[in-house]
Amino acid sequence: MSADGPSYLDGNAAAGALSEVFAxxxxxxxxxxxxxxxxxxxxxxxxxxxxxxxxxxxxxxxAVLLRVVTTRTETWLDLxxxxxxxxxxxx
Amino acid sequence: MARxxxxxRLTWQVGTVAEVxxxxxxxxTLVLDVPDWPGHLAGQHVDxxxxxxxxxxxxxxxxxxxxxxxxxxxxxVERLDDGEVSPYLTQVLxxxxxxxxxxxxxxxFVWRPDQPGPVQLIAGGSGVVPLMAMLRTHAAAGSExxxxxLYSVRRPAAVIYRDELARRSAAGELELTLAFTREAPADDPxxxxxxxxxxxxxxxxxxxxxxxSYVCGPTPFVETVADLLVTAGHDPATIRxxxxxxxx
Numbered sequence: 047m048s049a050d051g052p053s054y055l056d057g058n059a060a061a062g063a064l065s066e067v068f069a070x071x072x073x074x075x076x077x078x079x080x081x082x083x084x085x086x087x088x089x090x091x092x093x094x095x096x097x098x099x100x101x102x103x104x105x106x107x108x109a110v111l112l113r114v115v116t117t118r119t120e121t122w123l124d125l126x127x128x129x130x131x132x133x134x135x136x137x
Numbered sequence: 138m139a140r141x142x143x144x145x146r147l148t149w150q151v152g153t154v155a156e157v158x159x160x161x162x163x164x165x166t167l168v169l170d171v172p173d174w175p176g177h178l179a180g181q182h183v184d185x186x187x188x189x190x191x192x193x194x195x196x197x198x199x200x201x202x203x204x205x206x207x208x209x210x211x212x213x214v215e216r217l218d219d220g221e222v223s224p225y226l227t228q229v230l231x232x233x234x235x236x237x238x239x240x241x242x243x244x245x246f247v248w249r250p251d252q253p254g255p256v257q258l259i260a261g262g263s264g265v266v267p268l269m270a271m272l273r274t275h276a277a278a279g280s281e282x283x284x285x286x287l288y289s290v291r292r293p294a295a296v297i298y299r300d301e302l303a304r305r306s307a308a309g310e311l312e313l314t315l316a317f318t319r320e321a322p323a324d325d326p327x328x329x330x331x332x333x334x335x336x337x338x339x340x341x342x343x344x345x346x347x348x349x350s351y352v353c354g355p356t357p358f359v360e361t362v363a364d365l366l367v368t369a370g371h372d373p374a375t376i377r378x379x380x381x382x383x384x385x
């Protein structure tokens with residue numbers, strides 16, 4: 047990875063970690079950013095994986111949408127930056 | 138495939154390596170048998186976890202290359218010499234070995250056979266892997282959605298799925314453009330270079346065709362291509378991206 051290039055991935059990359067918590071696929075859910083109000087599929091958010099855990103940021107304003115950290119015994123989920131998540135139900 | 142939509146929480150399970158074969162000097166396909174595999178959608182990925190004797194664990198995401206087919210799952214892994222996981226997967230792992238896998242995951246970067254419209258696939262390097270799953274699924278489903286693929290790759294020898302892409306292209310399953318960035322074959326009219334606005338305009342669907350675009354590759358590549366598509370007039374909501382970092 048180059049030092050000057052962008053260092054994030056897509057929200058897609060959090061699908062595995064989140065699948066341990068949620069029974070539905072969150073990457074296809076539409077989330078609303080608490081910072082700027084942008085609504086977008088969670089899979090299109092910017093995901094930073096260099097932290098201890100995963101940090102998803104809004105692709106529009108860069109505010110933190112979600113953080114998830116898994117330790118040996120627990121998973122910590124911080125959803126502070128999402129005013130809602132709209133999850134498609136089974137067809 | 139409908140089973141992939143069943144609601145459930147996922148956890149790690151153990152698959153077994155059935156076969157390995159080399160696609161290029163640095164990319165290897167792993168064929169895994171995963172008992173009770175729930176099926177998957179084209180474009181989804183799995184997480185692979187390795188555990189060292191001292192308990193240290195490393196996990197990485199890899200795209201699924203195969204179309205849904207029973208308990209078999211194929212991954213194609215590009216070796217990064219300074220990688221923590223890929224050298225083991227591409228040089229050490231052998232048929233009969235167990236492998237921890239979690240998936241399939243991801244419902245955003247997927248192509249479904251009931252999508253009617255044109256499909257634009259744009260790959261950078263090993264970003265071709267999930268797009269190959271889409272091509273295979275598209276062909277198996279007999280989909281009539283027209284497909285174009287732009288595949289940016291360093292040199293001819295680095296083209297993953299080279300023969301299969303040529304065969305599918307000759308059969309009319311897709312319109313394929315290989316864009317070489319470092320070294321092109323002698324008969325290629327385009328000098329080696331990165332994907333640019335001119336190439337995008339010449340070989341990809343124009344916005345008026347209303348394609349859904351799938352762009353997969355290293356983060357800077359995806360960034361550049363997504364910007365080119367938006368500048369060309371594509372609605373950002375029709376562009377789906379999957380970036381991967383150098384930590385694979």
